[in-house]
Amino acid sequence: MDHEKIRQAARMIIEAVGEDPSREGMKGTPERIAHLYEEVFCGLKEDPDRVLDTVFTEDYDEIVLVKDIPFFSMCEHHLLPFTGKAHVAYLPSGKIVGISKLARAVDHFARRPQVQERLTNQIADLITKVLEPRGVAVVLEASHTCMTMRGVKKPGSSVTTSAMRGVIRENVATRNEVLGLIYGRSN
Numbered sequence: 001m002d003h004e005k006i007r008q009a010a011r012m013i014i015e016a017v018g019e020d021p022s023r024e025g026m027k028g029t030p031e032r033i034a035h036l037y038e039e040v041f042c043g044l045k046e047d048p049d050r051v052l053d054t055v056f057t058e059d060y061d062e063i064v065l066v067k068d069i070p071f072f073s074m075c076e077h078h079l080l081p082f083t084g085k086a087h088v089a090y091l092p093s094g095k096i097v098g099i100s101k102l103a104r105a106v107d108h109f110a111r112r113p114q115v116q117e118r119l120t121n122q123i124a125d126l127i128t129k130v131l132e133p134r135g136v137a138v139v140l141e142a143s144h145t146c147m148t149m150r151g152v153k154k155p156g157s158s159v160t161t162s163a164m165r166g167v168i169r170e171n172v173a174t175r176n177e178v179l180g181l182i183y184g185r186s187n
């Protein structure tokens with residue numbers, strides 16, 4: 001990533017809005033923004049094939065669900081954060097992955113300019129590709145700063161997206177079981 005270019009761009013934005021980038025409180029801001037962007041966009045330079053790199057052979061064939069994975073991403077339309085929780089479930093078919101790797105898959109795709117819909121699909125598609133499970137469900141609930149602090153200004157609103165694959169998409173009972181586990185309902 002071009003640290004110096006981000007620094008210059010941040011300085012130019014500060015000047016362009018009519019602020020003084022040399023005043024005490026702001027003179028470190030371009031440098032801080034460069035570090036910040038390097039961190040929040042670090043998913044761009046990671047290899048997705050190495051995200052789910054610890055796969056085990058196991059004949060467990062019931063639902064695996066990781067709930068309430070916190071995530072932070074940046075909306076690609078405004079470069080403002082959207083943050084929330086991800087729920088990731090799959091129905092294994094002979095292969096399982098370390099639980100923490102599912103959270104890592106969320107982070108990998110979140111840490112780049114994104115839209116929530118694509119983020120949801122990318123997580124589901126990576127799990128499908130690597131684990132070849134019978135089914136996958138990814139549900140994201142997020143609050144978008146570009147909606148809560150600007151434009152229509154709807155604080156408290158949240159956006160839910162879901163990506164279902166395989167039997168979780170095709171079979172209503174299986175899908176309801178997964179959604180029941182995510183939302184804490186008994187079936």
Ligand SMILES: [Zn+2]
Pocket residue numbers: 075076077078079080144146147
């Ligand atoms: Zn936005």
